[in-house]
Amino acid sequence: MSSVPAAPGLWPGAGRLSQRAFSGNPGSRQGPGMDWEDDERPRPGRRAGPPGERRTDSPDGRVPGRGAAVMSLIDSRRAVAGLLEGARAGTAISFARHLQIHGPLLLPGDAGFEPRRILGDLAASGLTGRGGAAFPSARKIAALQGAAAHVTLVVNAMEGEPASIKDQVLCTSTPHLVLDGAAVAAGLTGADRIVVAVAGDRPGQAQALLGALAQRPARVPWEVLALPGRYVSGEESALARAVGGHEALPRFRPDKSLPLRSARRRRVLVHNAETLAHLALVARHGAEWFRSHGTTDAPGTTLVTVSGAVARPGVFEVDYGIRLIELLTRAGAEPRVQAALLGGYGGAWLAGRDFGVACTPVDLRRVGATLGPGIVVALAEDACGLAETARIARFMAGESAGQCGPCVFGLPAIAADLDQLAAGRGGHGALQRLQGHLDIVEGRGACRHPDGVVRLVRSALEVFAEHLALHAAGRPCPHGTRPSLFGPPPLAIRR
Amino acid sequence: MRRTLLQLRVDPIACDGFGYCAELLPERIGRDEWGFPLLAPGVLPPGLLDAARRCVVSCPRNAIVLVPADEPLSGPTTRAR
Numbered sequence: 117m118s119s120v121p122a123a124p125g126l127w128p129g130a131g132r133l134s135q136r137a138f139s140g141n142p143g144s145r146q147g148p149g150m151d152w153e154d155d156e157r158p159r160p161g162r163r164a165g166p167p168g169e170r171r172t173d174s175p176d177g178r179v180p181g182r183g184a185a186v187m188s189l190i191d192s193r194r195a196v197a198g199l200l201e202g203a204r205a206g207t208a209i210s211f212a213r214h215l216q217i218h219g220p221l222l223l224p225g226d227a228g229f230e231p232r233r234i235l236g237d238l239a240a241s242g243l244t245g246r247g248g249a250a251f252p253s254a255r256k257i258a259a260l261q262g263a264a265a266h267v268t269l270v271v272n273a274m275e276g277e278p279a280s281i282k283d284q285v286l287c288t289s290t291p292h293l294v295l296d297g298a299a300v301a302a303g304l305t306g307a308d309r310i311v312v313a314v315a316g317d318r319p320g321q322a323q324a325l326l327g328a329l330a331q332r333p334a335r336v337p338w339e340v341l342a343l344p345g346r347y348v349s350g351e352e353s354a355l356a357r358a359v360g361g362h363e364a365l366p367r368f369r370p371d372k373s374l375p376l377r378s379a380r381r382r383r384v385l386v387h388n389a390e391t392l393a394h395l396a397l398v399a400r401h402g403a404e405w406f407r408s409h410g411t412t413d414a415p416g417t418t419l420v421t422v423s424g425a426v427a428r429p430g431v432f433e434v435d436y437g438i439r440l441i442e443l444l445t446r447a448g449a450e451p452r453v454q455a456a457l458l459g460g461y462g463g464a465w466l467a468g469r470d471f472g473v474a475c476t477p478v479d480l481r482r483v484g485a486t487l488g489p490g491i492v493v494a495l496a497e498d499a500c501g502l503a504e505t506a507r508i509a510r511f512m513a514g515e516s517a518g519q520c521g522p523c524v525f526g527l528p529a530i531a532a533d534l535d536q537l538a539a540g541r542g543g544h545g546a547l548q549r550l551q552g553h554l555d556i557v558e559g560r561g562a563c564r565h566p567d568g569v570v571r572l573v574r575s576a577l578e579v580f581a582e583h584l585a586l587h588a589a590g591r592p593c594p595h596g597t598r599p600s601l602f603g604p605p606p607l608a609i610r611r
Numbered sequence: 612m613r614r615t616l617l618q619l620r621v622d623p624i625a626c627d628g629f630g631y632c633a634e635l636l637p638e639r640i641g642r643d644e645w646g647f648p649l650l651a652p653g654v655l656p657p658g659l660l661d662a663a664r665r666c667v668v669s670c671p672r673n674a675i676v677l678v679p680a681d682e683p684l685s686g687p688t689t690r691a692r
Binding site for chain 2 (some may be wrong): 361367368370519520521522523525526556561562
């Protein structure tokens, strides 16, 4: 758990909440801020004691990741466990060191590899996809069992979201965890080809993975495939196309329940890199261990990239279901954060008054948001949310695959409407035009790229409503013109 | 035999906005400001089936199809989520 913010009431619109949430008085259970206490109810394997209590093996409460500490790591149930143990940004953990940190793992082909046990653990663990859709991983794998076709397993490390670096951090600092998970998933599905898909414009990633592959036994042919680092390249059907030797562009899939294929007789299973890293730990330590973090509905830990108006931007491994305000506090968010972008450029804005929300798919849906692939961007008080949204919309228009008319023409139209509004020109006519364009574009692409933009813009119109009224009336922007804080987050691992 | 209910569906990648479908079936198909078809949601009334079939065969891009209405929906006639 994190430290207490310096002073209460600094979060506009969330002042009362933050006081309650961080009053440090376990008795004050009223108010949404204290609900997380409920997640502390005893359950198998859960660390007992108040949330503030930590082991003190090291000054910052973390356990040093020495080889001898492997068992104690598993038993300690620290506030943050697992994926990033022993990882340092920019340095890849070697295979030998990896085995020291996480312990041995039987891989497909080893005597004693138990696909049934692992699949059972995976199902019981409740692990869901960390690429954004949060689909149960066990179901995705089970759907391929007994398939008559050949299977290609694709490790999706494309990470087309500019505000996300968690897969890059995983692949460059602890690549063997991702590869372990891929090997196990291939064993569970009978995949005879593994493709690790990385963005060609994120250097270091392919090298780290290739270096790691050279250190470990390989029973299934592996490839590292560097694809154009476009926003839509990581879309499932685009990846299926890419491993079939075609351009990485989304396909029209009128029925998404039909299996994904790269060729007639070859099915494709796409898993996000982080999901596979979790799988590697579930295969080692079991479902109960995994469920000792997070909530019942959203078990385990999850990686979140926090950036924007924060002092400590980077990748955090947090319990799934952490309060957003707690996560922001840990990242050293500026005292006055007016809103946060959740889920990335195809996600949604969340107003400061909603910062008490628990970051689970269900709770976030209730406030119209999603964590997506684990993205939080804090918007400073003196930045203009409309201008930021316009900038994102413009970026997303440029990232269209250029295949579907409503996306090709609609996204630039939306961006232009927003530009006008943000500049204080166009007035209510521009707002009406924008709303018309949102209605017309939604649901009319082959993939969900345009829908993401529509969702983001709609949330902006809601969250920045008062602000919008001023813009529409042609008044100057009251939020000043602070330059955008949006940019690629630094490759940093935060604890 | 029960008659299958049908609906129109546009493949947005194939569609280039020629607009023949909207000409042939104005009762169900409009066009957005860029010329791409906007389909009315729901199943086709039997009286319009012939016109809908003409749409399908006339499309120069083979982008519009008739599909059973009970098929899982996604695409032009439905809203995301």
